[in-house]
Amino acid sequence: MIRKRPVWANGLSARREASCALIHTGFVYYLFFDSLRNLSARIISALIFVDPAVAILLDTVFTGFRPTVLQLAGIVLIFAGIPSTVTDTSIVYSP
Structure with a gap:
């Protein structure tokens, strides 16, 4: 029986997802903490x-x-x- 790897286990897509998550999380945290002094x-x-x-x-x-x-x-x-x-x-x- 051959086990198929899940889509997220593919090296290229995992790198894309990790970089996307890091960039978006970093951007959102920057916006949030930058706006704290104005709220x-x-x-x-x-x-x-x-x-x-x-x-x-x-x-x-x-x-x-x-x-x-x-x-x-x-x-x-x-x-x-x-x-x-x-x-x-x-x-x-x-x-």
Whole structure:
């Protein structure tokens, strides 16, 4: 029985995928950290919490990955909590 190598095990495609991932990840991190000084703490916290949820959602769209029920519940909770982090709920202290 001959075992076929998976497509990702091909040396050329693996190098392409690795370089693409490194370039895109580096570029996105550059954009994110470069913009930190221009954004408020609320927006930054919302972006940090949304990042894993968006990664899982994009994974389902592009690779056919099916998240578990626990992952789906986490995504729903993350998006449900975003409005509370972005809205102004500051408490004014007056002695």
